[in-house]
Each structure stands twice: as structure tokens, then as C-alpha cells.
Amino acid sequence: MALIPDAAAVRSRGPRFAVAAVTLLVLAADQVTKALVLSGRISGDAGWASVRLVRNTGAAGGFASGLPLRVTLSAVAITGLASVLLLRARGRVTALFIAAVLGGALGNLADRAFRAPGLGRGAVVDWIHLAGRGGSLNLADAAIQLGVIGAAIALLATREKSAGRARGRAAAREKG
16 A cells, blocks of 8 residues: 555645645634734733743754754655645545645744744744643644644545445455
8 A cells, every 4th residue: 555645636626726725724824823923912821721922943842942954854844745645635634634734834834934043044933832731832833733633534534434345345246
């Protein structure tokens, strides 16, 4: 079984539009909320969640802090992989989850490219702090994490459904 399926779910206009819309919505929501946090228009503490502005040069949760160029190159690779997986996705639901991953990856990559101190060294703006969880995150991080989990579940469900159909065909052949 190939790691990347060989049939695309986004060949027709409707699914392509939905995938593009999810990608752009995640990217836009991420960048708008970061701008609002930086301007001071979003603040608060709900006990279980609070707004804490962090400029993260590392990966999620501050992993690999101080290595912004390596993290930027990793982000480029993840963006490329998400793009390839998106183009090769078999299921529409899987494609939509991968689109969320791509939008999140592009949101964080935009920070790394365009925020100070400059290209490849920029810090990602993290602002959501959840009680009981180390580090802070942003909407892009949440979209990446939820997108990966959702795509994995969708892939497993699709695979199980295909296996069930194959078992049914095999049983029918044995009877006939």
C-alpha cells in the first residue's frame, strides 16, 4: 500500500473550491487574530484559557527554540508535504482536513518569512495559553493539530470501509 494514494478527491470544481476556502480561511483567521493580539485588541483570561503574547522562534510549544532557520526549513517541508498529500487525497473529508493543515502551515510560515528579525529568522506569534498545557499556540497550530488528527481518522475510516467492501466481494465470489 502506497503512503500517498493514487487518486485525487479534489478533481471537480466544488471540492477544489471547498479545499481552497478552508486553506484561505485558516490562513486569514490566523493572521487576523495575530494582528489583533499584537494591537492589544484581544486579551483576557477565562481560567482554562488565557491570552499570552509569545514570540516563538521554535516549533510548537517552543520546541527547538533558538533554531529558527531549521524550524523555517521544516515548515517549508511540511507545507510541501501537505500540498502533495492534498493533491493526492482520495476522500473529500480527508482533503478538507489536510487543507486545514496547509492553511495553518502557511500561517506560521508567513510569520517566519515576514516578521522581525527577517526572512527565515522571524518568530511566530503565539497567543493562546491553555491551563495545564505547556507553551502557547495560535490558530494555525490548532488547525494543524486538529487537521492531522481529523485526516488520520478520516483515512482510517475510509480504509476500513474499503476493506469491508473487499471482504464482501470476496465472500460473494466464494458463494457464487
